[in-house]
Amino acid sequence: MDEEKKIPEQLEQKPVEPKPLPVKKPKPKKDPRAKLYKPSQMLIMSSSPHLSTVDSVSRIMWTVIVALIPAVGMSVYYFGWAAIFMIVTCVAAALVTEALLNKLKGEAFTIKDGSAAITGLLLALTLPPSFDLSSAIIGVVFAIAVGKHIFGGLGYNIFNPALLGRAFLQASFPVAITTWTNPRTLVDAVSTATPLGGFKFEKLTTTFMDLLYGNTGGCLGETSAIVIIAGGLFLIIKKYADWRIPVSYLGTVFIFGGIFWLLNPSDYPSPWFHLFSGGLMLGAFFMATDMVTSPITPKGAWIFGVGAGILLVVIRLFGGLPEGVMYSILLMNAVTPLINRYTRPKYFGEPRA
Amino acid sequence: MRLPTFSRGVHPNDNKHYTCSKSIEILPIPDQVLIPLQQHIGAPCSVIVEKGQEVKTGQQVGSSEAFVSSPVHSSITGKVKEIGTFQHPAGGKVQMVLIQQTEEEDDWKLMPPLEDWQNTGNEILNQRIKDAGIVGLGGAAFPTHVKLAPPKDKKIDTFILNGCECEPYLTADHRAMVEQADKILPGMAIIMKILGVIDGFIGIENNKPDAIEVMREAVSRGGYNFKVVSLQVKYPQGAEKMLIQSVLKRQVPTGGLPMDVGAVVNNVGTAIAVADAVINGKSLIERIVTVTGDGINEPKNVLARIGTPFQEILEFCGGLNEETTQVFMGGPMMGLAQHNLQSPTVKATSGIVCTAAQGQPAEQALPCIRCGTCVSVCPMFLLPTRIARLSEMGQTAAAEELGIMNCIECGSCSFVCPSQIPLVQWIRLGKLRVGEMKRKEKEVA
Numbered sequence: 001m002d003e004e005k006k007i008p009e010q011l012e013q014k015p016v017e018p019k020p021l022p023v024k025k026p027k028p029k030k031d032p033r034a035k036l037y038k039p040s041q042m043l044i045m046s047s048s049p050h051l052s053t054v055d056s057v058s059r060i061m062w063t064v065i066v067a068l069i070p071a072v073g074m075s076v077y078y079f080g081w082a083a084i085f086m087i088v089t090c091v092a093a094a095l096v097t098e099a100l101l102n103k104l105k106g107e108a109f110t111i112k113d114g115s116a117a118i119t120g121l122l123l124a125l126t127l128p129p130s131f132d133l134s135s136a137i138i139g140v141v142f143a144i145a146v147g148k149h150i151f152g153g154l155g156y157n158i159f160n161p162a163l164l165g166r167a168f169l170q171a172s173f174p175v176a177i178t179t180w181t182n183p184r185t186l187v188d189a190v191s192t193a194t195p196l197g198g199f200k201f202e203k204l205t206t207t208f209m210d211l212l213y214g215n216t217g218g219c220l221g222e223t224s225a226i227v228i229i230a231g232g233l234f235l236i237i238k239k240y241a242d243w244r245i246p247v248s249y250l251g252t253v254f255i256f257g258g259i260f261w262l263l264n265p266s267d268y269p270s271p272w273f274h275l276f277s278g279g280l281m282l283g284a285f286f287m288a289t290d291m292v293t294s295p296i297t298p299k300g301a302w303i304f305g306v307g308a309g310i311l312l313v314v315i316r317l318f319g320g321l322p323e324g325v326m327y328s329i330l331l332m333n334a335v336t337p338l339i340n341r342y343t344r345p346k347y348f349g350e351p352r353a
Numbered sequence: 354m355r356l357p358t359f360s361r362g363v364h365p366n367d368n369k370h371y372t373c374s375k376s377i378e379i380l381p382i383p384d385q386v387l388i389p390l391q392q393h394i395g396a397p398c399s400v401i402v403e404k405g406q407e408v409k410t411g412q413q414v415g416s417s418e419a420f421v422s423s424p425v426h427s428s429i430t431g432k433v434k435e436i437g438t439f440q441h442p443a444g445g446k447v448q449m450v451l452i453q454q455t456e457e458e459d460d461w462k463l464m465p466p467l468e469d470w471q472n473t474g475n476e477i478l479n480q481r482i483k484d485a486g487i488v489g490l491g492g493a494a495f496p497t498h499v500k501l502a503p504p505k506d507k508k509i510d511t512f513i514l515n516g517c518e519c520e521p522y523l524t525a526d527h528r529a530m531v532e533q534a535d536k537i538l539p540g541m542a543i544i545m546k547i548l549g550v551i552d553g554f555i556g557i558e559n560n561k562p563d564a565i566e567v568m569r570e571a572v573s574r575g576g577y578n579f580k581v582v583s584l585q586v587k588y589p590q591g592a593e594k595m596l597i598q599s600v601l602k603r604q605v606p607t608g609g610l611p612m613d614v615g616a617v618v619n620n621v622g623t624a625i626a627v628a629d630a631v632i633n634g635k636s637l638i639e640r641i642v643t644v645t646g647d648g649i650n651e652p653k654n655v656l657a658r659i660g661t662p663f664q665e666i667l668e669f670c671g672g673l674n675e676e677t678t679q680v681f682m683g684g685p686m687m688g689l690a691q692h693n694l695q696s697p698t699v700k701a702t703s704g705i706v707c708t709a710a711q712g713q714p715a716e717q718a719l720p721c722i723r724c725g726t727c728v729s730v731c732p733m734f735l736l737p738t739r740i741a742r743l744s745e746m747g748q749t750a751a752a753e754e755l756g757i758m759n760c761i762e763c764g765s766c767s768f769v770c771p772s773q774i775p776l777v778q779w780i781r782l783g784k785l786r787v788g789e790m791k792r793k794e795k796e797v798a
Binding site for chain 2: 242292
C-alpha cells in the first residue's frame, strides 16, 4: 500500500526554483573533474510527453455552453421572460448546489469547470416554460446532488445529470411537466413559425405541420431544431461531441420510425415528424453526446446511438408516454459501461477474427 | 492525392523552424569526455582499458561478449582519467570512462576501410557494423547488427530508411538528409546488401520538402532503385510500426517485430554511421544533435563527439537563457527531462531541447471525463484511459488483458488528455509491473 502511495509522487512534477545559468565564461583550468561534478541549474523534471494540447475540461464544458447559446436565444425569442427566468434560476441553482456540495465534501470548488452550469442549462431547456420555478430548483438540486456528486463528482456519474433531474421532476410533478404536451397557448408560438422554422419546414408536406400541432409543444429548448443542429455541428467540428452518436441516434429513429410509417402510415407518424418533434434534436446533439455518460469506443458510440434510437421509437409508438428521448438516453447510459467493455477496438496488428 | 499515413495519431506543433534551415556545425573537440558503458539496448559493456592508459579516437574502451550489445569507443585522443559512475542522461548513474584530452590532437584509430563493400562478405560487413558500435540513432539505440541478422525463418523483403523525424523540434535527420545524402545512400545500400533485399524505401514526412527533393535527386543521380516516399505529417509517423503501415500497408502483428512482416527499418543517422564504418573505417564516436527550443540562445544543429557533456554543447549554442525551466534529451514527446547538464551526449542523443515552461500542465490532473479522445488518437488502438486506470489501481493482470504491452509509449494519449491525466506515464509503470509479474510467474513455474 505504501508503494502505491509513493508512485503518484514520482509522476508529479517537482518545480524547483530555476536559477539563471552562468553566462558563457572562460573554461576553468583547475581539476577538470570539478567541472563535471558541478551542480547544474535547477531544472524541472517531468515524464514525457512534455507537451499537451490546449484542450481542458473547462474549455470543453464552456464550449458546450457556447454551442447552446443559439438554442437559448430561440427559447427567449419564443417564450420571453418565462424562458429567461427559468434558465437563470436553473443555472444559478446548479452553481449554488455545486458549491455547497464542494464545501460539504471538503473539496476544491469546481464551479469554474462549467459542468454544473451545463447541467442547469440543459435541465432548464427540457422544462415547459410555464413550469413552477421552485419545482425546477428541486430538480436541479437532485440533478447535481444525486445525478453527479453521489457518484463521486464529475467524470464518475453513470447517468446524464440533467436528464436524471428531469426524470425526477417527471415522477414528482407529472402533470405540471406534461402541460406542454397539450398547450393551447404554445401551439400558437410554434405554429407562427419563425423565419428559421418556416425555412426549415418549407419542403415538408402539410401533413407534417398537422402532426406537429398534435404532439409537439415546446420545452424551452425544443423549438427550433435548426439552431440546435447548428450548435451540435459546431461541437462536432470542434471534436467535443462524437459525431457517431447523433448520426446513429437520428438515423435509427428515421429508419426504424420510417418502417412503421411505411407499414401503416395512418397510425404511425412519418420519420420526418419523428426527427423534428419533441426534444430529439436537443437530446441527440447535447445529451446523448455527454462525454461522461456515453461510450468511449467508436463502435460503442454506434451501439449507443442505435440502441437509443430503437428505444425512442418504441416508447413514442407503444409506450405510455408521448416522448421517449429522456428515457432512451438514460437507459443507454445505464448500459454504457457494458458497451465499453464489449467494444474494445482491435489492437493494431491484431488478426481480424 | 492524399499522402500515405497510418490511422489515428496527433498533430503537435512541430517547432522545427528554430533549426531546420541551419547547417550542421562541428562542435570543437571537448577537453574531456565521459563514455558510458551502456548506450544501447542489451547487455552493458565491460571496461577494456585501464586508468592512465592512452587511447586514440575511435579505440574501443568497452565491449561485451553478448550478442545483443554494442561496444563503446573513445571519442577523443587522450588518457583514461577515471573509471567510475556518473550521471547518465537516461537516468541513474552508470559506469563510464572519463577520458581527458592530452594534447590538442585528434589521432584516429581507424579500422581497415572496406571500400569494395559490394564484393565483401555479409558476415564481414555486419561484424564491422558491430565493431563500430552502431546502434539505432533515432533514439531507441537498438544494436544495428542484431537487426541486420534476423533469424533464418524470417524472410526480409523490404528495407525502409526512416527519415520521418516526427518528434517536434528535432531536425538532425532533416539536416543530415539535406547535407549528407552522399553518405546516407551508400549506407542504405550496404544495409540492404547485408539483408539481401532489393526493395528500398525512404520515408520522409511532408514537412521537409527540401530533404525529399535532395534525396530524390541523389537517388536518381546515384542510379539507386530506392523509392522516396513523402508521408503525411503526423505524430508518431516515425514509429517503426506506423512507418511500415504507412509505406507498405502492412501491419506488424500484435506483439511482433517488423521482421514478422518482412521489413527492417533504420534511421538515416544509422545509415550515415554504417557508411562511415564500412567505407571509412570509422567507429561511431560522433552524431548530429539538434540543440533547440526557446530556452537556448542560438539554436543549432551540431556534430558532437559522443561523451561531450550537455553543458559544453549548450555553451557552444550561446548558453541557456534565463527563462529556461526544462531541458530534454530527445524531442518533447518522448524525450527525457534532464536535471544534470554534466550528463554526456550518448549515441541516442538526437537532440537537446531547452524550453521555458511551455505546455506545462500546471494544475493537478482532473478526473477522467471519458471523452474518449485518447482512444481516438492511440495509434495502437488501445484504450489508454482504461489501461492507465487499471495500472493506477495496481490491477496489472487486467491491464495486460487489455493489451497494455502493445503500447509504444508515444505519449499521444497524455498529449491530448483534457484532464491532463498522466496516461502514458501510468501505462509505462504498468508495463514494468507486467514484466515483473511475468518474471515472478516464470520463477514459480
